[in-house]
Amino acid sequence: MPIIAPSLLASNFLRLADECNMLNNSEADWLHLDVMDGRFVPNISFGLPVIEQIRTATTKILDVHLMIEDPGNYAAAFATAGADILTVHIEACRNLHRNIQQIKGLGMKVGVAVNPHTPIHLLVDIIADIDLVNLMSVNPGFGGQQFIPYTLEKIRQLRQLINERGLAVDIEIDGGVTLANAATIVEAGATVLVAGSSVFKAADPIKAIADLKNVVNTHHIGT
Ligand code: DX5
Numbered sequence: 001m002p003i004i005a006p007s008l009l010a011s012n013f014l015r016l017a018d019e020c021n022m023l024n025n026s027e028a029d030w031l032h033l034d035v036m037d038g039r040f041v042p043n044i045s046f047g048l049p050v051i052e053q054i055r056t057a058t059t060k061i062l063d064v065h066l067m068i069e070d071p072g073n074y075a076a077a078f079a080t081a082g083a084d085i086l087t088v089h090i091e092a093c094r095n096l097h098r099n100i101q102q103i104k105g106l107g108m109k110v111g112v113a114v115n116p117h118t119p120i121h122l123l124v125d126i127i128a129d130i131d132l133v134n135l136m137s138v139n140p141g142f143g144g145q146q147f148i149p150y151t152l153e154k155i156r157q158l159r160q161l162i163n164e165r166g167l168a169v170d171i172e173i174d175g176g177v178t179l180a181n182a183a184t185i186v187e188a189g190a191t192v193l194v195a196g197s198s199v200f201k202a203a204d205p206i207k208a209i210a211d212l213k214n215v216v217n218t219h220h221i222g223t
């Protein structure tokens, strides 16, 4: 069944413990944590000490999305901080295959993220080595942006590649996910939906998560 991963980038950082408790009591499957360095993306978010604290507040899977240059330099530190899944950007790695092996060696699941301008075919030689592809459906760096429609075509291309190879790689969609487009996204073949604004800016975030969960369970294609 598809996974819902609320992104804490849109949460209230002054009340992080409450936000974690809310998520613990919700149908959220994973917590998506966006780390930004002000170099790979034009924004700075939060990092290791915050993730260490979040780790103590939840047993849910921590899905850490590194929007940082040379992420291999920090992989061990994120493992220690409590990341379960570590995703690095294809555009930020000079030696992506080495970084993938490094992350696996540290006992984490490994994801590769691709920006909107990066074609799916660049993944063909590493797709069998990874657990997840994060298809960015906005330009990374900020929450609250509009979903880029061409992402649907990229989901279909990636779904075809994964199915042709008989793999079980997750397709995660990150950016601009709402209750209105969630069905189309899972019908195209996605298995993980990240949702920031559409969860945390909702009047009732627990209900927003439940509604998303309900839509994706109804529309998923059994991948
Ligand atoms: C953007 C981040 C996203 C972001 C999504 O760079 O990777 O995870 O938090 O936020 P929404 O759902 O508001 O587009």
Ligand code: ZN
Residues within 6 Å of the ligand: 007, 032, 033, 034, 065, 174, 194
């Ligand atoms: Zn993200």
